[in-house]
Amino acid sequence: MVSRARTSTSARMSTSARIPVWEDALRQHGYRLTAPRQAVVEIVAESGRALNPTEIYDRARVAYPRLGLVTVYRTLEKLEELHLVQRVHRPDNCQAFIAGVEGHQHLLICQNCGRVQYFSGDQLEALIQRVEADTGYQVHDHWLQLFGKCGEC
Amino acid sequence: MVSRARTSTSARMSTSARIPVWEDALRQHGYRLTAPRQAVVEIVAESGRALNPTEIYDRARVAYPRLGLVTVYRTLEKLEELHLVQRVHRPDNCQAFIAGVEGHQHLLICQNCGRVQYFSGDQLEALIQRVEADTGYQVHDHWLQLFGKCGEC
DNA sequence: CCCACCGATGAAAACCTTTTTCAATGGACT
DNA sequence: AGTCCATTGAAAAAGGTTTTCATCGGTGGG
Numbered sequence: 001m002v003s004r005a006r007t008s009t010s011a012r013m014s015t016s017a018r019i020p021v022w023e024d025a026l027r028q029h030g031y032r033l034t035a036p037r038q039a040v041v042e043i044v045a046e047s048g049r050a051l052n053p054t055e056i057y058d059r060a061r062v063a064y065p066r067l068g069l070v071t072v073y074r075t076l077e078k079l080e081e082l083h084l085v086q087r088v089h090r091p092d093n094c095q096a097f098i099a100g101v102e103g104h105q106h107l108l109i110c111q112n113c114g115r116v117q118y119f120s121g122d123q124l125e126a127l128i129q130r131v132e133a134d135t136g137y138q139v140h141d142h143w144l145q146l147f148g149k150c151g152e153c
Numbered sequence: 154m155v156s157r158a159r160t161s162t163s164a165r166m167s168t169s170a171r172i173p174v175w176e177d178a179l180r181q182h183g184y185r186l187t188a189p190r191q192a193v194v195e196i197v198a199e200s201g202r203a204l205n206p207t208e209i210y211d212r213a214r215v216a217y218p219r220l221g222l223v224t225v226y227r228t229l230e231k232l233e234e235l236h237l238v239q240r241v242h243r244p245d246n247c248q249a250f251i252a253g254v255e256g257h258q259h260l261l262i263c264q265n266c267g268r269v270q271y272f273s274g275d276q277l278e279a280l281i282q283r284v285e286a287d288t289g290y291q292v293h294d295h296w297l298q299l300f301g302k303c304g305e306c
Numbered sequence: 307c308c309c310a311c312c313g314a315t316g317a318a319a320a321c322c323t324t325t326t327t328c329a330a331t332g333g334a335c336t
Numbered sequence: 337a338g339t340c341c342a343t344t345g346a347a348a349a350a351g352g353t354t355t356t357c358a359t360c361g362g363t364g365g366g
Contacts, residue, residue: 030342031342031343032332032333032334032342032343033333034332034333034342034343034344036343036344036345037343053323053324054323066344066345067344067345068344068345068346069323069324069345070324070325070326070344070345070346071343071344071345073323073324073325074343074344087244089242089247089296091240094242094247095323095324108284108288108290108292110290111293111294117288117290119284119287119288121280121283122280123280124275124297127274127275127276128299130274131261131272131299132301134272135261135270135272135303135304136303136304137261137263137270137299137301137302137303137304138301138302139261139299139300139301140264140300140301140302141264141299141300141301142297142298142299142300143242143296143297143298143300144277144295144296144297145295145296146281146284146290146292146294146295147292147293147294147295147296148285148290148291148292148293148294149290149291149293150288150289150290151288151289151290183313184313184314185313185314185361185362185363186362186363187313187314187315187361187362188361189314189315189316190314206352206353207352219315219316220315220316221315221316221317222316222352222353223315223316223317223353223354223355224314224315224316226353226354227314227315248352248353
């Protein structure tokens with residue numbers, strides 16, 4: 001029951017299709033494409049759940065056992081800088097990462113299994129204008145996150 | 154330029170008026186009211202900015218120099234459990250605390266000085282229903298945070 | 307008003323995650 | 337193939353949070 005106009009980018013681009021895009025982005029920003037980086041990219045690009053550095057490390061070592069945890073941190077830093085991944089904030093854990101999407105989208109997170117879905121169309125302009133008038137703040141950015149239970153949980 | 158109906162609870166209750174309420178809440182839940190706790194409560198209740206444990210520790214020690222950092226952590230844990238304080242999540246730091254308010258309200262945070270203001274009236278019901286229909290998730294909770302620049306910055 | 311109990315405290319140690327350091331490695335371009 | 341320098345992994349350092357434990361002191365009962 002997904003209306004086309006509202007389909008999230010993560011649904012539009014298959015997770016495996018994301019990998020060459022990320023690898024190009026790394027190269028185009030002067031970063032070398034190495035085996036340990038490929039192992040990290042592969043895990044994060046293909047996960048529909050937010051993963052923390054240790055989880056990524058454990059999973060990526062299956063494909064590349066020599067991988068060091070430090071490299072996971074360093075690769076995530078670069079992927080975040082290129083907006084290829086983004087950090088997911090949850091009440092108990094703000095150190096998890098998920099593949100990013102283009103444009104302004106928000107997250108819907110399953111509290112049970114951690115599955116993450118993007119959505120857009122928040123229409124907060126009126127609210128933001130009202131809050132600006134009420135408080136004297138200038139609003140430059142906003143976060144909206146929904147928490148719940150996914151269809152499979 | 155604050156419209157009355159929308160005034161935040163934090164504006165309605167003066168920060169100093171919050172202290173006896175908090176102290177009662179602690180007692181009513183079987184927690185003792187001690188000097189170190191009072192020192193912590195006073196700092197958090199009176200701050201309009203989100204403070205992290207070390208900042209609270211530094212400020213509270215002015216009034217109570219024997220205070221230990223561990224007590225700050227333990228007191229924050231209890232205040233959070235009683236919903237008297239809440240954690241503030243920001244892109245770079247999710248370990249800061251601010252006095253909580255009753256009911257469902259959201260945060261507006263100054264990116265420059267850290268001043269925090271509550272607001273309400275998000276009217277996200279329609280959006281949430283649409284996202285539920287699109288994704289098959291059941292939404293149980295949401296976070297909305299605005300970031301910007303306060304009137305004094 | 308004093309006592310006794312047991313929750314609360316502070317210091318130190320343990321823990322866990324993240325960052326820094328550094329010598330060795332190996333992509334990418336010539 | 338050779339050179340340069342970004343990248344790597346291991347180890348150490350750093351930082352922040354939690355646990356441990358002996359002592360202290362609020363609070364309620366006598």
